[in-house]
Amino acid sequence: MNAANWPDAPSSTTEKLFQLENVRVTFGSGEREVTALADTDLKLTKGEFVALVGPSGCGKSTILKLAAGTLRASQGVVYVAGREIGANPIRIGMAFQNPTLLPWLNIRDNVMLPLKIVPPYRHQYRSKRRTEYKDKVEALLEQVGLKGFADSFPWQLSGGMQQRASLCRALIHEPNLLLLDEPFGALDQFTREELWEVMQNLWLATKPTVLLVTHDLTEAAYLASRICIMQARPGRIIDDRPVGFARPRTVEMTADPKFVSLRENLRTAIVTARHSLGDTK
């Protein structure tokens, strides 16, 4: 990657927890080259909750993979905590659309997994896993309404409960950056609304920086403090707007005229982008 593109001064970038600078991601080569993400800039300030919305194939998940470090940019630079990604690994937590709990571990051990892997927790894993870490897991499980389920196995829990456990696993190691890849997408409406509240409370408790990918506009407006709208083929960010509603937000607020108008604005922006795309083709 380009060393010349280092941030101008460390002081100005320390607050930028995650940053994409002119990032381009392509798959394949030659005739078959597909641009998943074209010349994208994105900045996440520490403690921000940013939602990425857009149609499928717009590169939302690509941005998450860049942040998670499972994908490299073809061009441009990805900064994490003011330094090029990989140089200064920060703690990352991630929840996926599927709960992806390990079926052979009970909920406690599943949630504890990051403490076994991520420094500095890993160094004391052996000595603390039956005492301090165990209490930590139980406390977090209680926060999401899973008190008493620590000894259960994933298959004994409903989809919504598994997703709660998955959120716990994403948060147990107090990540600086929380990545959410449509974690509520596979749930029914009521469970989803419940989990929005759970998620909001978790975020308010420790204020991690969050990057949420979703195609549910209500979800984005409910949870996020900023929404980035993306467009497909090639994937890029076309709009970026703050969400000013006071917290804690409630499900009732989603019927508020201001909330409804924001949601309709978002919808219009996405639909317009799709139409203009049709014209250029």
Added chain:
Amino acid sequence: MNESQRRRLMSLGFILLFFVLWELICLVFGVSQLVLPRPSVIIATFIDRFPAIMPHAIQTIYTTLLGFGFGILIGLSLGMLIGSSRLAFDVAYPLLVGFSSIPKVAVVPIFVLWFGAGTVPAVLTAMIMSVFPIVVNVATGLATTEPELEDVMKTLGAKKHEILWNVSLPRTMPFFFASLKVSVTLAFVGTVIAETVASNRGIGNLMMIASSSFDVPLVFAGLFVLAALGVSLYVIFSFIESRVTGWTKRQDGLSVASH
């Protein structure tokens, strides 16, 4: 009495019925002892000749378990090597299938040629017969580990060996243990083949010598011992499997392996 208990009782009754019919048919048709001895005669012979049979049985178990142990070691390491990447899996799989489809009896003379008759070729035959199911299952288990589960570890910054230890290997355990119960019976078959062809000890050898002196009840007593040993080994490894990999919730009774 619940459904599974009733089934178990029924299969026990079926086994008894089999031996009773055998006994009756031999009596009614006056079948010669030289052709097919009655179960009662076979059991009497077994009790009678127990001191002579016992060392052979121990030798057979010893050879089987030793060969099986080597089979596990080699099978696990080869399986982990081949299953470590999609590329290795695709490249090595055809050769593996080729090797595993060779009738293993055919390699016994080669082992005898290299190591002489006795325990060594029997251990090697047991090993080579048990190794392939383990390799194939371990490699398949590793190669089919869900990428989503690996992604969970990668986002946590886990090293390759941590992913292997925490996700891939536990995920592969059901495959591994399923292969063990198949493999242990195969190791057993390998041992007996080698003992029959080229050894001076073991149940296979005992049966060979007994048949050449037309001691047919002793041949059948040997067969009974083999059946009992084979079933025991299968049961033991099925039990271990169900204890270790209970999370797959598989309900799997004692089924007869066909080899």
